[in-house]
Amino acid sequence: MTPAPQTPQTLDLRQAIAIGNPKAIDLWLDVVEDPRLRSEQLGELDPGELLRLGDLMPVGVAAEVTDTLALHVAVDLVRTVAAARGGELLAALESDRAAEILRELDADERERLLTAMPAEHAVVLRDLLTWPPESAAAHMVPDVLTVGRSVTAAEAIAQVRDHRAKLRQDAHIGAYVFAVDPEGRLEGVVSFRDLVLADADTAVADLLEPDVVSIGPLTDQEEAARTVVAHRLLAVPVVDDDGRLLGILTSDDASDIAEVEATEDAERQGGSQPLEVPYLRASPLLLWRKRIVWLLVLFLAAAYTGTVMQAFEDELEAVVVLAFFIPLLIGTGGNTGTQITTTLIRAMSTDNVRLRDVGRVLRKEMATGLLVALAMALAGIVRAWTLGVGGPVMLTVAVALVAIVLWSSLISSVIPLLLKKLRADPAVVSGPMISTIVDGTGLIIYFTTAKLLLPELAGL
Structure with missing residues (x-):
């Protein structure tokens, strides 16, 4: 039944x-x-x-x-x-x-x-x-509404009707009609709305916008998506080196690309390779493969922190209280760097910041870093006072905090921009990597500051 x-x-x-x-x-x-x-x-x-x-x-x-x-x-x-x-x-x-x-x-x-x-x-x-999977052409719609520039608006509309099967449900493929020559080279674009509202005998050539924003087929998908968004287009034409129209990248496809790229950047900033599958479908073995490489790299990078501690062993034995502030100092430096790289990488992904802006970025972040450093130094003094340490140690902690925050601000502002220039993904400069770099260098700054300011360490 x-x-x-x-x-x-x-x-x-x-x-x-x-x-x-x-x-x-x-x-x-x-x-x-x-x-x-x-x-x-x-x-x-x-x-x-x-x-x-x-x-x-x-x-x-x-x-x-x-x-x-x-x-x-x-x-x-x-x-x-x-x-x-x-x-x-x-x-x-x-x-x-x-x-x-x-x-x-x-x-x-x-x-x-x-x-x-x-x-x-x-x-x-x-x-x-x-086409390469990361290219614009891999995501384009090859079905495009095209007409010759010599036809009238009425004739163009008739041609569009003959190809109405090409119209997608999202209608973005029908938002624009492209004029091409007999060899398929792009000559201009007219919105479908303007075409419909024009007088029937108006020549398409008189309606065309000749300066068309376009992308190449091998344009990186992320850059192509940014082009669509930046110019607020419903679709952008993809043309080859000879100017022939190959297809269009729609705003829906650009949104999908942007979402995927944002997810990958977030995963890289967390010190892991992109999963490429939904999390719940990822096996423990896949998660291990995606995470272990970066963890090993970070492990090796962090190994020098122990070397630095060993190098300053005599200073730690002479003034044991210095060890109380190590987690505070290196944690502050790492957190400062993570904040900057997160903000900067996002700005770079939307083309708001490029390598030529490094001077402006440095001025902005170093000025911000100084304000942050002074606030953290004051907090460090209060913390040192609650632990009952002497004035020289309080001063050492405060000065070290200022120096570490400024140093972290410097390297976090420059490294992502340099990586972008070298065509490396700046997202790999993740929070864990910046923290690892700052850990060791921050300890060097701290102990060097202590040797300069603490009488007990004179001559060590």
Whole structure:
């Protein structure tokens, strides 16, 4: 007997699949509209359930659902269903989304799906897959509305109607119409709104904006996304070295890229390599692989802190109270550096700061660092007083705090900018790395200051 349909309040995906009726899947889609919740429920299915789900959904519905899923869930769905079904599903998706899914599959799976889909779709996807994954072209939509500049507004609108199948649901591909010459070289752009509102016999050439913001196919995806955001565009054209229009990068795709890049930067700033998969799907072995390299690097970098302590062993034995303030001093230096690098890396990621601004950055951060240093020195004096140490030690702590904070401000302001210039990811200058650098150098500053100010250490 077929199980009775559930009420919308209680129906979940497993129940809908168990019912075995496409209408139950439709009901689930109506009830569960949140893409995150859909991804969560789909992610909990085993391969057999995914296979049954793929058979129950019409291709159009499956494509609509897949387009809203988290990437790893969409990949699981496409990988699980039969190749013919998977090919149909990918062919129904937007080309950039289909290419994104195919990149996550191994070569054999990818080829099997490409072979199963219509040839014209496969050609487009194969072309997208030839571009480096981090490039703008890898994320572009090759379907673009184009007209010749010599046609009238009425003729251009008619041509657009003939290609209305290219219009995506987000309508960003239809926001602009691009004028190209017979060789496909970009000559200008006109908004679809201006085209519709123009008199029917107005020449497209008279409506064009010839100065078009564009990007190259090998432009880094993060830079391409920033271009879209900075110019507040719904889409930016991707053109090759000869000026031929290859496709467009939409604002939706730019937002997705920015989100991924922000996540990777956050993970790097925490001293770990990006996971590239959702956290809950990451195995302990994967987490170990992503973290251990940086931990070992930081371990080796921190080893010199012990060497510094050993070098100043005599000073510590002569004035034992100096050891009380070591955690306070190196912690303050590391925290100061982390604050600066976090702010600076974010500013660099939005192109607000570049290497040419190093002078302004230094002036700003050193002035801020001096104010911070004076406040921390006062706090250090109060702390030393509560511990009942003498005046010379209080002065030593205060002076060392000022010097360490200023030193931390200096290196934290310069190193990220230098790394950016060297084409290294400045996010690797994470809080842990800055803290590690400041730990050892801060100890040197502290003990050197103590030798200069404490009579007990004279001659050591």
